[in-house]
Amino acid sequence: MIKTRIGSNHDFLQLTADVAEGGPPRFLLAELQLHGLSASVRVVHCYATGFADLAGFFQCHVDDWRGWDGVRTWESLERELKIDASHQHGHVQLRVTLQRFQPDWGNDGWTATGDLTIEPGEQLSQIAQEIKVLATGS
Template sequence: MIQVRVGSNQDFLRLTADSTEDGPPRCLLAELQLDGLSASVLLAQHYATGFADLAEFFQEHGDDWRGWDGVRTWESLEKELRIDASHQSGHVQLRVTLQRFRPDWGNDGWTATGDLTIEPGEQLSRIVQDIKVLVTGS
């Protein structure tokens, strides 16, 4: 089972790939852990690209570790996970949103949002490499 932790020891987004076969994962488990909050959703891969766009999203931040303007956003196929990234005060700030929709009458599901801070040097480089391994399965 391949896992990637994005954030600190206490506050993090953990992505876990299914390990049923070799190659890219068919789904990812996204778990958000913050002080007093724990939420998780299962993400289905895009049939054509898998999770390659997630790796590209983090690679952009690694390439631009000195900073960028505005907010960059990645969203899963079914919109269960959204990551908004900005560069503020010399750090990479991630706003992570997990949500689960329920088609039941009168029940819209739930949403959990939290902020994570990443150091733009070694920590970000490690995350970029780990996510590449996660989404390729090797």
Template sequence: MIQARIGSGHDFLRLTTDVAENGPPESLLAELRLHGLSASVQVVHHYATGFADLAEFFQRHVDDWRGWDGVRTWESLEGDLRIDASHQYGHVQLRVTIQRFQPGWGNEGWTATGDLTIEPGEQLSQIAQELKALATGS
């Protein structure tokens, strides 16, 4: 099992996958845990990139640790996991949204959204390393 933990203390997004026999994982479990909130969803990878684009998304923040303008967004292929990142007050601010859609028509399913604050130095670098390991299955 490989996992990446994004956040601090009791507020975090944990991404977990079983080790794949033939390279990158086909899916991961996204668990959002905040004070008073716990939600999880299974996220399927994009057939061409797997989760490499998620690892690259966080590596880009490591490279730009001094800050950037606006909001950067990563979203899974089916929209069940979305991460919006901005650089504010010397920190990386993440808004994480996970969703579970039910088959059929109408308003069936749920959405959970929470905010996480990440330090742009060592903490962000550690997250990027964990995500790279998760994306490659090693």
């Protein structure tokens, strides 16, 4: 298993890929832990790109570490995980949304959203590198 933790020791998004078969993972387990909140979902990959677009999403923030205007968004194929990124006051702000949809009639499932702050330098570079490894499975 390959794990990546985004955030601090107490508030974080952890992504876990089971790559026992080798190669890129078919899904990730996304776990959001915040003060008083714990949520997790299974995130399905895009058939054409796997999770390479997630790795690219974080790499573009490393490349633009001095900042950017507006909000950049990455969303998984089936919308279980959404990450909005903005650059504010010298930090990268991530708004993470996990969703679980229920197939039963009359039960819409749930949504959990939380904010994480990360440093645009070494911390962001380390996260981008770990997600690249996670996305490729090696």
